[in-house]
Amino acid sequence: MHKVLATCLSVGVGLTGALAAGSAFANDELMKMSDNPKDWVMPAGNYANQRYSQLKQITADNVGKLQVAWTFSTGVLRGHEGGPLIIGNMMYVHTPVPNKVYALDLSKENQIVWKYEPKQDPNVIPVMCCDTVNRGVAYGDGKIFLHQADTTLVALDAKTGKVEWTVKNGDPGKGGTGTSAPLVVKDKVLIGISGGEFGVQCHVTAYDIKSGKQVWRAFSEGPDDQILVDPEKTTELGKPIGKDSSIKTWQGDQWKIGGGCTWGWMSYDPALNLVYYGSGNPSTWNPKQRPGDNKWSMTIFARNPDNGQARWVYQMTPHDEWDYDGVNEMILSDQQMGGAARKLLTHFDRNGLGYTLDRATGELLVAEKYDPKVNWTSGVDMNKSSPTYGRPKVLDAASTEKGGEDHNTKGICPAALGTKDEQPAAYSPDTKLFYVPTNHVCMDYEPFKVSYTAGQPYVGATLSMYPPPGESNMGNFIAWDNTTGKIVWSNKEQFSVWSGALATAGGVVFYGTLEGYLKAVDAKTGKELYKFKTPSGIIGNVTTYEQGGKQYIAILSGVGGWAGIGLAAGLTDPTAGLGAVGGYAALSNYTALGGTLTVFALPQ
């Protein structure tokens, strides 16, 4: 293992050297393409993960007239996360397992040009912790990249769907699975892995875009040569992390089954040459069983895409006690803050805190609650001279570590699904606001001892979830100011908002709801301007594109994912007998399974 890694590293360095002489990288093409608002060339719209479009045919004034232009059934029933890519007259639509990809020709009435459907061992299905979702495909170098459930990364010819190469990124026999979308950077395809509930030692891996050969692999926890850090040069909050920064925060060999999975959205800053992503929960969910800070789970990583080396890290939730995965997207923006122009990174963590950092240095600028009900912490220590600088202060009442094994700690907000899960937020450079789909759910959490068996769930906690006391809504859609750490406006939603948002130059923000509504709201005020009920609940992300002079809005519906598992039957009512009210409503009374792409436009 170590030898293989070392070989790969030297190959990686060699390749970088050879290609540095100015050969055209895939991302030069991608950057040019993502500047063209008619296309939607990567899952998050651009490398900055802003989910913002310059298209403005659809405006706050006319969005009320929106109509369904066309629909497309994916033929798959499971939860549909992510959204399509649009490149020229082609649209690429992906599905959950069996992980189909359809290429549609938008100039020919959306005719299917090719379809890809892999054969996968169905035994991968039950090791996908929370439904068989997939968050989408990536484009680069004339190829479409898909990370299948069985962790096969496949490169398809974008014109024909022909398989150009495949590579196996993990071992489903040990619980490693593929759910996230790849990111193409320079001459590489970057991809993470899922399996935090199965004790996988998770990683991000870069593959050569032409051949699929592994170039580097960076684990979230382990010895320095596995996590690709330089003890002197890699920093956390401005200070070098030192030798063995990860393994000294785990008991014995526990890091080998430590989780820290990498299934979120990645972003990239070409000027700084850094990719950004977060790592997930440490395995198991029983904190008593894994003493220490469990680095670098729950961490924001900034890595050099050429060789994987980490420039800086920041662990948001040391020694997780609640399953607050740190995988949510990192949104990059250049903004004025404190009178200076700053290169910012904004991140809405599962733990309920909205973080703003300097993305060049990893300096922590803002860490504030983006749901006022968050109660596990009194906040992050922002005093630079304090020994606990950058750490959240954990309140005893919500500490499942303090409560201990076999003790049910009650009333923790947010629940394990976080104030926000993978559903990505959007940023509008026009309003300088972030539009954040959120969950408004609390929980009881009881950790207990579990034993590890390869390929078997490794959870170790009993949960029950419910809306915050006195509230009847399980979600909010909010606008957030990342420079002050304040909510600007907040719209209540009956269910958790589990759909990726879209902001547009037309002053309209779009998102979907679990009942199945595609909604349009005013970017400035949050006022609802339009809604339409699609065939199933929405956990997909809203996309926009232009074709034949017309702006379209596209959304995948198809309820499922963790939202579908947790909410289908309604939340557990801790005061059962007092009568189930709105907050406990069963999602199954509102929507049923089935994947459909619905595309909207203004009338002729």
Added chain:
Amino acid sequence: MLLQKFLTLAAAMIVVASGGIAVAEGPGDPAAVKSEDGKNFDKDGNPTYKIAADGTVDWYTYSGYRRYHSECHVCHGPDGEGSTYAPALKDSVKSMSYGDFLGVVASGRKNVTTSQENVMPAFGDNPNVACYMDDIYIYLRARANDAVGRVRPAKKEDKPAEYQKAEDACMGKR
């Protein structure tokens, strides 16, 4: 040891029940007629729950609640109610014998068709499940009969000493 016993039992049940899982045959009257070391059995000798008049649940029902909400709920939803991903087990146990239940949990099952792929893994080798199959069954049986609600049981009997011994042996503790 307990694990071994479970697995042997489960394996035996699969042989007996092979091909018969689709036949709907529930476990019948859940009334407890016998108790052994805090574990209750119905008239057919199948494990069952016992809820006292003041709502106190037997240890197995409580333990089953906990184990279900650790190992099962991530697919089958809270309280045995089902999800968009997997069926409601509080209903499944109504039309399934105790033996079939053990067989499916130990060996898994596959319903793979052209339109749906539903797969349940085999938990026979997973002590977190295998050591607690009876607990989970008893909890789900109580849910099936609405003997416990969608709520954490508020009052429970103490963990029986014999249970602790068997649990330690099964989970490999000393």
